[in-house]
Amino acid sequence: MTFEYCSILSFLQISEAEWSVILLSVKVAVISTIISVPFAITFGWFMGRYRFRGKSVFEGIIHLPLVMPPVATGYLLLIVLGKQGFIGKLIFNWFGVQIAFTQTAAVIAAIVVSFPLITRSVRTSFEMVDIKLEAASRSLGISPLKTFFRISFPLAFSGILSGTILGFARCLGEFGATITFAGNISGKTSTIPMAVYSNMQIPGKESATIRLVIVSVIISLIAMIIAEYLNRKVIRKRS
Amino acid sequence: MKLFFNKFYLYIVCIFITGCKEHNTSKEEIAVFCAAGLYNVFTEISESFKNDRSITFNINLASSGTLARQIEQGIHPDIYISANMQWADYVDSLNICSLRKNLYKNTLVLIAPTNSTIKTISLTKHMDIASMFNGYIAMGDPAYVPAGKYAVESFKSLHIYNKIESQILPTKDVNSTLMLVEMEECELGVVYKSGAIKSDKVKIVGIFPEDIHEPIIFQALLLRDAGISAKMFYDFLTDSATFNIWTENGFSIIP
């Protein structure tokens, strides 16, 4: 009995290397989400509130990473931002900086795949906010910008939050685009999915794989619970 | 409703059983799990084998490890071709194979983009490889891609591993390595000669001496349930008729 207990404990023991992978994953996901969200909010707002020429085409492009195979997204990123890519070349020539296969690349890949997800959710939640309330706010002498922060944003908050959590989880689980564009460099771009993938390739690494899977499940669950908690708090305040 | 479901269920089961049966008895199909690096050779050999026979090949190309895992999970081909001894041993240990043999061997080479300023690098002990390039040297992830494993092994025996360790870009397979060098994302790459000679966007700038790493031997394993055609193909792999195909693709015979 005690022996079994001990063996389970030692099985669940997360190694130093695994810890660094986990921390790196969280770091990349957090940075990506923090960068993504303000853009997604701005973007979701414009998409939800305004009509313009070529909107659907524009929207289609933004949503592309949602439907494209992630590996293809990564390949496109490599073509655009790689050393020989039309943007990457300029950056490399001017600043001598290589983007691909760095932590920045991991962050960019995560942003690109999670952005449409967050934007979509943000957009829907802004569409749910009654424009009449915004008009009412402005009629009270409050500028459109302040109206946004005091009316539209708080009312769309739960949607934005769940979009953010969804995006965070997507960042955490991002594999295809990252391995193509950022590689699997340990300590730099090797996130949980990469580590799981490589462990699966190595005989005898099953336990490490299972530990990392458990950890990612736990992180995602915690994120969901926090989101749910914040959401409830907002709703409770309202009634 | 329930009756309908039962019928439906039986129907599905029937299809499944007949499907399996077909696969097991009439050996018109040969299922091969083949290491990805052998794609070109395999296609040519299988074409030449098919010549006067009515046979179709069911081929599954992936890394030796992925294939071994699938076999372990119970998906059994007729033939498993591995680029790596350990994985071949692993599949062999499952007690499902009847025959095993060496095929040909591959050579590990150092490549650079065709337009690179690097001409040749002679891989010798304590050489100053770090001063020869700035960016990344791409290779299969040494943790699980055999080519990467051999590369690290070689660099270690040349005592230059610690000089380039930080510049290694691990990739998920040899094809990715090749692609990254082709795209000039990496200044150098370690691949098999068989892959390098197929690409006109890269050039071979160095050859790894054979005595500094484990030999890169391709092995074929015939599974116990395989039929006669499969056995014939297994034999055909090392037939003298295929010698040219192997060598033209950069492989060499095992002495």
Place this chain on the structure above:
Amino acid sequence: MIISTDFEYSTDNFRLNSRCEIKNRITGVFGISGSGKTTFLNLLAGLQKPVSGKIIINDKTLVDTSVNINIPLHKRRIGYVFQDTRLFPHMNVLKNLTYAHKNPSLNQKILKETIDLLELGPYLKSMPGNISGGQAQRVAIGRALLSNAKILLLDEPFTALDKPLKKQVITFLNRIIEHLDIPIIVVSHELNDLLLLTQEIIIIQDGKTFQPKSYIDLIREKKLLELNGHGLNYHNIYSGEIIKTDKNNGISGVQIQNSPDVQLIVESDNIHLPVKSHVKISLRGADVSVALREITDISIKNQLGGTIETLYQHRNHLVCIVDCGIKVITRVTLDSGKKLGLKTGKKVWCLFKSLAIETFN
């Protein structure tokens, strides 16, 4: 001049031309449903933009298409009370009220006054979803008042409310009119509701706004006849002050404002107001009988003598304005008119029961 408009607005299936000047502090806008009343308010407030023309409010040009002026909504300082209240669902009543306050501490006094005026004290912590329609309407009015608005626009403030609530809101609005010095434009499709707030009316009809006119003038000029049957149901609305109450007999005496000779007896059971209270009273034109002399042996307590100043036929009855010190609008059938020999300048008595009078405070 409070408002001066001269503009043209049109969409695919709607047009509104407006050329009018509003000088009165309280003006009603009346028209049938779909005539463009709300559009008119939206144009004043800046939610919609005229195709061409000018809008000037409180001597400030808000829109002038000829020189490309169009002050945005949030800079117009117009307190717009929407028909659907539009309270912010994520804020409690107090936060809704102080929403537009830049520095709450400075305006504590005004805030308190407004809360007292609208009797919102008990609900300050409630969320908009948990208060009644009438309370919500009051919060919306308070919120607009506290936004430092220079003019108040009320869009159909009573329609969503049932009768007791309507009465309540009318009371509060009259209080605001009495206590605050802010111009107010009220829109309604119920003329009689509007009259309880003001007698100065703009009619919107056939895609046009007309110059504001007094209610009596509109009747004199036969302007209300075609508006959705409202011509058939004129109310008389008077302001007054309670001068005595007789609790035993359940009646009160009301002195009509600006007419020292006229006192009306009203039934006082459902108002319970002390002496000196200001009231508005409403009397349906159809409830007024016309007689050629005062009648003593009858239960009708209000009998006013006067001269017919206006008389015209509409369909099968006569619309008649009698000057009894106050103008009394009444309708009689053609038949009765013939029997009594009614004509302009004739002396008649207007008779109406005290129970026919509705009182608002």
